[in-house]
Amino acid sequence: MGRGALSPDTIVDLALGLIDEGGPAALTLSAVAGAAGVAPPSLYKHVRNLAELRALVSARVLTEIAEQVGEAVLGRSGDEAVRALMTAWRAYVRRHPNRYAVLIHAPEPQSAEAGARLLTIASAALRAYGMKDSAAIHAIRCLRAAVHGFAVLEAEGGFGLPEDLNESYDLLIHMVIAGLHASAAPGTKGLP
Amino acid sequence: MGRGALSPDTIVDLALGLIDEGGPAALTLSAVAGAAGVAPPSLYKHVRNLAELRALVSARVLTEIAEQVGEAVLGRSGDEAVRALMTAWRAYVRRHPNRYAVLIHAPEPQSAEAGARLLTIASAALRAYGMKDSAAIHAIRCLRAAVHGFAVLEAEGGFGLPEDLNESYDLLIHMVIAGLHASAAPGTKGLP
DNA sequence: ACTCTTGGCTAAAGCCCTTAGCCTCATGGC
DNA sequence: GCCATGAGGCTAAGGGCTTTAGCCAAGAGT
Numbered sequence: 001m002g003r004g005a006l007s008p009d010t011i012v013d014l015a016l017g018l019i020d021e022g023g024p025a026a027l028t029l030s031a032v033a034g035a036a037g038v039a040p041p042s043l044y045k046h047v048r049n050l051a052e053l054r055a056l057v058s059a060r061v062l063t064e065i066a067e068q069v070g071e072a073v074l075g076r077s078g079d080e081a082v083r084a085l086m087t088a089w090r091a092y093v094r095r096h097p098n099r100y101a102v103l104i105h106a107p108e109p110q111s112a113e114a115g116a117r118l119l120t121i122a123s124a125a126l127r128a129y130g131m132k133d134s135a136a137i138h139a140i141r142c143l144r145a146a147v148h149g150f151a152v153l154e155a156e157g158g159f160g161l162p163e164d165l166n167e168s169y170d171l172l173i174h175m176v177i178a179g180l181h182a183s184a185a186p187g188t189k190g191l192p
Numbered sequence: 193m194g195r196g197a198l199s200p201d202t203i204v205d206l207a208l209g210l211i212d213e214g215g216p217a218a219l220t221l222s223a224v225a226g227a228a229g230v231a232p233p234s235l236y237k238h239v240r241n242l243a244e245l246r247a248l249v250s251a252r253v254l255t256e257i258a259e260q261v262g263e264a265v266l267g268r269s270g271d272e273a274v275r276a277l278m279t280a281w282r283a284y285v286r287r288h289p290n291r292y293a294v295l296i297h298a299p300e301p302q303s304a305e306a307g308a309r310l311l312t313i314a315s316a317a318l319r320a321y322g323m324k325d326s327a328a329i330h331a332i333r334c335l336r337a338a339v340h341g342f343a344v345l346e347a348e349g350g351f352g353l354p355e356d357l358n359e360s361y362d363l364l365i366h367m368v369i370a371g372l373h374a375s376a377a378p379g380t381k382g383l384p
Numbered sequence: 385a386c387t388c389t390t391g392g393c394t395a396a397a398g399c400c401c402t403t404a405g406c407c408t409c410a411t412g413g414c
Numbered sequence: 415g416c417c418a419t420g421a422g423g424c425t426a427a428g429g430g431c432t433t434t435a436g437c438c439a440a441g442a443g444t
Contacts, residue, residue, distance in 0.1 A: 141363075147341065220401085
């Protein structure tokens with residue numbers, strides 16, 4: 001890699017590669033430096049420290065999720081939107097299980113934008129249920145909790161039994177949708 | 193601490209103390225040794241290595257959760273049991289937020305027993321919905337995903353907005369219960 | 385052509401885990 | 415009562431990681 005070819009962005013690229021094969025523990029500055037063909041201290045010219053690199057990686061992952069989920073939800077509404085959102089989210093996690101384990105949830109500036117974007121997407125998906133303001137926020141939190149919980153458990157191999165996970169997730173999607181209907185503003189349906 | 197006062201159990205106790213104040217990153221063999229008044233290598237007489245200590249801690253936390261959840265569910269059934277289960281689970285996580293972050297989900301022998309116990313408890317709680325075999329397993333997975341997702345996000349401070357978290361969790365409980373009814377065997381109610 | 389910033393380097397300190405090998409006490413059999 | 419034995423401590427040491435300090439070269443701009 002020629003001089004000056006290194007940037008925070010390319011460093012995050014390399015970091016994601018290491019995480020994909022080797023899990024979260026494989027993300028070390030030494031390893032990233034090795035992959036970049038550079039001595040470890042050189043990385044400090046581009047990144048403050050390991051914690052910041054983790055935050056940057058986290059932000060990148062969240063951004064990718066937001067992209068894919070946003071694309072999936074585009075043009076749908078109501079139940080269909082919820083299904084698309086949940087399906088796309090899980091699809092990302094299945095494609096990159098290790099990445100999901102490095103996500104940091106504590107509010108950091110780096111990920112704020114991606115988080116806000118996801119919030120917007122989810123809000124749009126739930127609009128058809130006619131919830132307003134805080135009702136929508138509570139509903140989005142529940143949606144997020146369900147998706148996140150399933151994703152974490154699946155990514156970390158927490159489901160031991162042989163039962164088909166797709167069926168379980170289908171059920172979860174149905175449960176969420178049923179729950180949204182049950183708590184939606186009266187007189188609204190999932191598909192207006 | 194007198195000679196021979198150290199055992200895997202007391203080491204896990206000390207480890208939990210460190211985690212409670214200081215987060216998951218505070219769990220190091222050096223720190224545990226310091227808390228035990230012992231040189232770090234001495235710990236290896238009781239514990240194979242850091243990975244095993246983590247597994248032991250994880251098993252202990254899971255066992256405590258199983259105890260508290262089991263106690264809460266005792267004597268209830270149907271919707272009430274589900275509500276009690278979810279409430280007790282979250283209560284534990286709120287009491288010890290840092291502990292929840294050290295949980296390992298990959299199947300390890302240490303935690304298998306506690307996991308099986310929790311599965312039994314959940315199965316009993318869902319019995320009133322009249323699901324059998326794999327239907328029950330899928331339902332339990334959804335319940336677990338919802339609880340776990342909310343717990344993780346709350347413990348890690350993932351919910352940024354000021355809206356009341358108790359309300360959100362109430363909604364989640366209602367959503368789960370609604371979903372269980374929607375997917376329950378026909379002709380059954382939450383409270384038989 | 386000269387300068388100055390940028391981005392690399394080596395050296396080194398400090399923390400952590402882990403292994404190896406020793407020593408000391410308490411216990412149990414004789 | 416005595417000694418062997420093993421459990422449970424210890425120090426020493428190695429290797430990996432992060433991070434700081436300080437140096438040096440390459441290249442862009444004037």
